[in-house]
Amino acid sequence: MPRLPRIALTVGDPAGVGPEIVERARVAPSVLAVCEPVVYGPSRRFAPGVLSADAGRAAYDALVRAVDDATGGRVDAIATAPVNKEAWALAGLPWRGHTDLLAHLTGARRVAMMFYSKPLRVVLATVHVALAEVPALVTREGLVELARLTASELPRFGFPMPRLGLAGLNPHAGEHGVIGREDDEVLAPAVEQCRAEGIRIDGPFPADTLFVRAMRGEFDAVIACYHDQGLVPIKMVAFGQAVNVTLGLPIIRTSVDHGTAFDIAGTGRADPGSLIEAILLAARLASHAHG
Numbered sequence: 408m409p410r411l412p413r414i415a416l417t418v419g420d421p422a423g424v425g426p427e428i429v430e431r432a433r434v435a436p437s438v439l440a441v442c443e444p445v446v447y448g449p450s451r452r453f454a455p456g457v458l459s460a461d462a463g464r465a466a467y468d469a470l471v472r473a474v475d476d477a478t479g480g481r482v483d484a485i486a487t488a489p490v491n492k493e494a495w496a497l498a499g500l501p502w503r504g505h506t507d508l509l510a511h512l513t514g515a516r517r518v519a520m521m522f523y524s525k526p527l528r529v530v531l532a533t534v535h536v537a538l539a540e541v542p543a544l545v546t547r548e549g550l551v552e553l554a555r556l557t558a559s560e561l562p563r564f565g566f567p568m569p570r571l572g573l574a575g576l577n578p579h580a581g582e583h584g585v586i587g588r589e590d591d592e593v594l595a596p597a598v599e600q601c602r603a604e605g606i607r608i609d610g611p612f613p614a615d616t617l618f619v620r621a622m623r624g625e626f627d628a629v630i631a632c633y634h635d636q637g638l639v640p641i642k643m644v645a646f647g648q649a650v651n652v653t654l655g656l657p658i659i660r661t662s663v664d665h666g667t668a669f670d671i672a673g674t675g676r677a678d679p680g681s682l683i684e685a686i687l688l689a690a691r692l693a694s695h696a697h698g
Contacts, residue, residue, distance in 0.1 A: 411442050412483035412693035414686055415473040418448035422455060422462040423667025424677035425488030431679040432686060442690040445482055447473045455673025463494030470505070474512045477658040483696075484659035484689035488682060491667045492535070503535040506653055509660055517552055518655035521628070522638065522664060523564065523688065524645035527621055528628040529637040530557050530654070541633045542589055545576055550597035550630070557628060558606045560654045563692060572617050572626035573598055573610030574636060580611045594632075647680045650688045659692045661685040 416433055419425030426448060433444040449465040470490075476482045487505055495502065502508040510518045521530045532553055533544045554571060561569035573594060575581060581590035594611040601608045610617070614631070618640040621629045631637030641649050642664065649664040663681040671677055 412690050413481070414442045414444050414689050414693070415476060415482040415485040416444050416446050416682075416686065417469045417473050417485065417487045418446065418466070419469075419488030420462050420466045420491040420494055420667045421449050421453040422457050422459065422494075422672060423489060423491060423669055424672050425466075425667065427673070427675065428663075428677050428679040428682045429488055432682045435679070435683050438683060438686050438690075441687060442483075442693075444686065445476075456669040458491065458494055458497070458669070460494065460497035460499070463491060463496075463498035463500065466490045467495065467498065467500055467508070470508065471512065474509065474658065477660075478513065483693035484661070486682065486685040486689045487660065487662040489663055489665060489667045491669075505660075505662060506534065509653055509656055513657050515656050517556055518653055519553055519556055521557070521560075521652045521654050522641045522649050523652050524641060524649040526644050527618065527641055528561075528564070529618075529641045530628055530630050531634060531637050532630060532632050534634055536633075538633065538635075542576065545589065545593060545632050547593050547597045547600070550594065551600050553630060554597070554601045554606050554608050555604070556655050557630065558608075561627060563695060566627040569607065569627045570625070571606070571608040571610075571628055571630060572612055572621055573608060573630045574614040574617050574632055575611035576632045578613070578615075580613045647678055648684050649681065650685045652688070659689055659696065661689040661692075 416429050418429045447469040453462050473485045477485050506520050519530055520534055533541050558569050576589045577587035581587045584591055590611045598608055598610055651662040653660045
């Protein structure tokens, strides 16, 4: 019998819901059927719901250990509970979240955040930046690189010839320049370049209809220009079941689709469903990689 993949479970911010959802997820029958979970977290307990630099540093240290074991082959994938960005800032850490830090630790040149669920997959062109900064950050070159990465990664998720849809930056995808020129001058040329390279991508399309079209099967994934444009639809249709996956890493990393939830930390009310889904997906990807 082949061995089950070993999946590292990082507890995230130890003052949030991470420790309790990890504790419940690691003994779930569905998890134990497909992998061997290995927990990474601090040795001491933290007061639930209390923001602190110490908690931020503890979350960072656990992730560093897990990445070291993943790159060294001692675990086959990592599934992460949520960290608190403010706690990281208090700890003097320069990264805004898991994705940035994972790219730094692994030396990955280009990474992207994808939210995966059965009804919808969404990839973000920009992540944790102010909305006012988005237009300057959405460039033709960046979109082309992101489409290449997405198209190359999606076969691992069961889409051998992925079809991508690009969401417009402006309402109505700019309405031919009436509501902004970025869609015509930046996004459309990026799509043309990608199609010339053989990537199956269309757009830019108005975001208010594109996600519905994707859920109906027209596209295998949507590339969204900014954080809330992509996360509102995915959380509307799959909150608690969606999985955050980092594309472009040399290791497998999945995560929950929610935050640290300090308001309910320590109450036992946190739902481990998203973490369980993240572990199951990590185990499937690890088994596929080693199969």
